[in-house]
Amino acid sequence: MDEQGPEGRGQRPRGRGLHDRVLESLGPAITAGDYPPGTVLRTDELERRYDVSRTVVREAVRVLESMHLVESRRRVGVTVRPTEEWDVFDPQVIRWRLAGPDRPRQLRSLTALRSAIEPAAAGLAAEHATPEQCAELTEHALNMVATSRGQQLPAYLVHDVAFHRVILRASGNEMFARLGDVVAEVLTGRTQHRVMFSDPDPEAVTLHVRVAEAVRAGDAEAAERYTKEITVGALRELDILAP
Amino acid sequence: MDEQGPEGRGQRPRGRGLHDRVLESLGPAITAGDYPPGTVLRTDELERRYDVSRTVVREAVRVLESMHLVESRRRVGVTVRPTEEWDVFDPQVIRWRLAGPDRPRQLRSLTALRSAIEPAAAGLAAEHATPEQCAELTEHALNMVATSRGQQLPAYLVHDVAFHRVILRASGNEMFARLGDVVAEVLTGRTQHRVMFSDPDPEAVTLHVRVAEAVRAGDAEAAERYTKEITVGALRELDILAP
DNA sequence: CGTGACGTAAAAGTCATACTTATTTGATGG
DNA sequence: CCATCAAATAAGTATGACTTTTACGTCACG
Numbered sequence: 001m002d003e004q005g006p007e008g009r010g011q012r013p014r015g016r017g018l019h020d021r022v023l024e025s026l027g028p029a030i031t032a033g034d035y036p037p038g039t040v041l042r043t044d045e046l047e048r049r050y051d052v053s054r055t056v057v058r059e060a061v062r063v064l065e066s067m068h069l070v071e072s073r074r075r076v077g078v079t080v081r082p083t084e085e086w087d088v089f090d091p092q093v094i095r096w097r098l099a100g101p102d103r104p105r106q107l108r109s110l111t112a113l114r115s116a117i118e119p120a121a122a123g124l125a126a127e128h129a130t131p132e133q134c135a136e137l138t139e140h141a142l143n144m145v146a147t148s149r150g151q152q153l154p155a156y157l158v159h160d161v162a163f164h165r166v167i168l169r170a171s172g173n174e175m176f177a178r179l180g181d182v183v184a185e186v187l188t189g190r191t192q193h194r195v196m197f198s199d200p201d202p203e204a205v206t207l208h209v210r211v212a213e214a215v216r217a218g219d220a221e222a223a224e225r226y227t228k229e230i231t232v233g234a235l236r237e238l239d240i241l242a243p
Numbered sequence: 244m245d246e247q248g249p250e251g252r253g254q255r256p257r258g259r260g261l262h263d264r265v266l267e268s269l270g271p272a273i274t275a276g277d278y279p280p281g282t283v284l285r286t287d288e289l290e291r292r293y294d295v296s297r298t299v300v301r302e303a304v305r306v307l308e309s310m311h312l313v314e315s316r317r318r319v320g321v322t323v324r325p326t327e328e329w330d331v332f333d334p335q336v337i338r339w340r341l342a343g344p345d346r347p348r349q350l351r352s353l354t355a356l357r358s359a360i361e362p363a364a365a366g367l368a369a370e371h372a373t374p375e376q377c378a379e380l381t382e383h384a385l386n387m388v389a390t391s392r393g394q395q396l397p398a399y400l401v402h403d404v405a406f407h408r409v410i411l412r413a414s415g416n417e418m419f420a421r422l423g424d425v426v427a428e429v430l431t432g433r434t435q436h437r438v439m440f441s442d443p444d445p446e447a448v449t450l451h452v453r454v455a456e457a458v459r460a461g462d463a464e465a466a467e468r469y470t471k472e473i474t475v476g477a478l479r480e481l482d483i484l485a486p
Numbered sequence: 487c488g489t490g491a492c493g494t495a496a497a498a499g500t501c502a503t504a505c506t507t508a509t510t511t512g513a514t515g516g
Numbered sequence: 517c518c519a520t521c522a523a524a525t526a527a528g529t530a531t532g533a534c535t536t537t538t539a540c541g542t543c544a545c546g
Contacts, residue, residue: 017528019305043498053530055298058499059305062262066306066335074498075538088418089332092309109418116363116419120355175331175352176359260499286527296501301528317527318509489546499536506529516519 018052022060025050030069030080031093032100040077041070067093091181098185110186111238115231117179118167123224125170126215133170134216137163141212148205156200157191163208167227170215190237204233261295265303268293273312273323274336275343283320284313310336334424341428353429354481358474360422361410366467368413369458376413377459380406384455391448399443400434406451410470413458433480447476 026046029035046057061078064070067087072078087093088109097106129137140163147156164187165180207230214222269289272278289300304321307313310330315321330336331352340349372380383406390399407430408423450473457465 019528042496054498055301055529055531058298059302062302062306063309066309072498073538074536075496075540077497084417084420087334088421091330109416112363112367112416113360113418116360117356120359124355173352173355174327175356177327178331262499298500298502315527316509317507318511318525320526487546489544491542491544493542494540496539497537499534501534502532504530506527508525508527510525511523512521513523514519514521516517 018050018056019059019063022046022050022052022056023063026060026064027067027069027092028096028100030064031086031096031102033102035080037080037082039080041080042077046078069093094182094185098189103189107186107189108238110182111231111234113179114183114186115228115235117176118164118183118231119224119228121168121171121173121176122211122215122227123220124172124176125167126218126220126223128172129170129215133166134212136166137170137212137215138209140166141209144200144205144208148200148202150199153191153200157187160200160208161187163212167211167215186234190234201233204230207233261293261299262302262306265289265293265295265299266306269303269307270310270312270335271339271343273307274329274339274345276345278323280323280325282323284323285320289321312336337425337428341432346432350429350432351481353425354474354477356422357426357429358471358478360419361407361426361474362467362471364411364414364416364419365454365458365470366463367415367419368410369461369463369466371415372413372458376409377455379409380413380455380458381452383409384452387443387448387451391443391445393442396434396443400430403443403451404430406455410454410458429477433477444476447473450476 035041043054043057043061046061047054050057061070061072064078065072067090068081068085069087070078070080088097094106094110097103125133140159143159144156144163147153147159161184164183168180168183169177171177207226210226211223211230214220214226278284286297286300286304289304290297293300304313304315307321308315310333311324311328312330313321313323331340337349337353340346368376383402386402387399387406390402404427407426411423411426412420414420450469453469454466454473457463457469
């Protein structure tokens with residue numbers, strides 16, 4: 001055993017809070033499958049493992065429970081729940097899974113989600129976007145064109161992310177809007193995987209400009225169709241990278 | 244003051260846990276707007292209000308924080324966050340909002356979400372559904388037909404919900420699958436609103452049968468198109484009910 | 487040999503208290 | 517007027533005592 005001494009706790013690591021530290025360790029571990037569904041954790045074991053008090057462990061466990069990652073039952077312990085019951089829409093869960101071995105699978109799910117949501121969002125945006133949002137949109141689209149050649153992927157990515165964020169926000173649907181972070185994550189992840197490869201697909205760049213035009217013109221049908229083409233491209237790309 | 248006595252707590256209401264009781268009171272209150280964004284709650288105030296210990300309040304607050312409903316900061320208190328930052332995909336948040344004054348708005352968001360997701364899910368289902376799932380699908384569709392006339396809405400609803408659940412599950416996408424509960428909630432809510440009115444739209448019933456056929460035939464394009472028609476119908480219905 | 491009632495113990499849940507730490511506020515002094 | 521530092525405040529953490537639920541084994545009875 002490696003006790004640091006009879007009194008007090010060793011090494012206050014002073015993150016934003018001890019419970020966060022526990023959460024940021026347990027969450028990824030569970031979503032990564034280190035503790036397969038059915039695994040039982042006992043709180044006093046966790047106390048010792050992380051060298052923290054009951055208070056801290058319980059708070060972390062409570063949060064994991066609210067994500068349906070675990071279930072806490074008296075006389076049993078904290079049981080890891082089956083994967084199908086996890087709150088896969090929880091942004092935190094998404095981040096944890098993107099950081100773990102489930103990343104490819106997660107990226108596929110998310111890309112399929114994008115492919116369903118974004119065209120609809122673009123259609124709504126064409127009807128609801130404010131003039132300011134239209135302006136932002138065309139600006140980002142033009143910046144994408146400008147940075148689409150000559151190893152400027154980081155800059156390109158910034159505008160790509162911003163573009164899709166505006167679309168989702170301009171849809172006027174709060175739920176679509178909240179997917180901005182997720183889409184950002186997917187786009188970023190995708191870029192990292194091919195950063196050494198080529199410049200972005202010129203067709204995709206053009207499509208973004210078309211979407212911006214369609215939204216500005218209030219043409220919902222066109223905005224939806226062009227966006228669909230973008231996301232279909234993203235899906236196809238996934239199949240090529242991991243068939 | 245209404246103290247129950249000098250020692251102990253009064254009335255153990257023994258829900259599944261005190262923290263749950265606090266959560267189930269605070270959560271709805273916040274999402275209902277009883278505490279507008281910016282409102283600051285102090286934990287010791289909550290302790291007194293709910294007549295529970297620090298431990299319990301902290302656990303509840305921790306969960307609310309993980310939903311991004313509140314933010315807890317030292318020397319300040321527990322602050323209600325702006326609506327745009329809430330985890331609107333959290334099933335619990337969705338339920339709370341559906342139970343509160345935000346219900347109409349929430350139903351609209353969710354219906355728009357359905358309208359984006361379900362057609363895509365149906366398309367995927369046509370490619371991935373197992374024979375068993377196809378069988379379930381046609382069975383539910385036929386039962387919908389059978390119960391579509393003569394004041395059998397409750398029974399109809401059961402099969403409607405089941406049908407859409409199977410579609411979402413058969414899509415093979417875990418995120419789509421997890422929307423089953425949400426869709427169920429929407430369908431149930433919709434039925435409750437018109438339970439005294441008419442039988443379900445015969446066209447919608449037929450469309451469900453067509454979707455089942457398309458999925459069985461592996462015709463993704465048709466499955467997607469028919470499902471889209473169903474959800475568009477749902478959207479139109481909303482406009483009629485609350486233009 | 488099966489079956490149901492019952493007691494026991496294990497683990498989470500709760501409480502009260504003492505103490506720590508970060509942060510706001512404002513007072514003090516340059 | 518601004519920088520700096522001190523005090524007050526509310527959340528964060530630790531801990532020990534106690535309660536409540538419930539799985540599991542035991543034993544008596546059919």
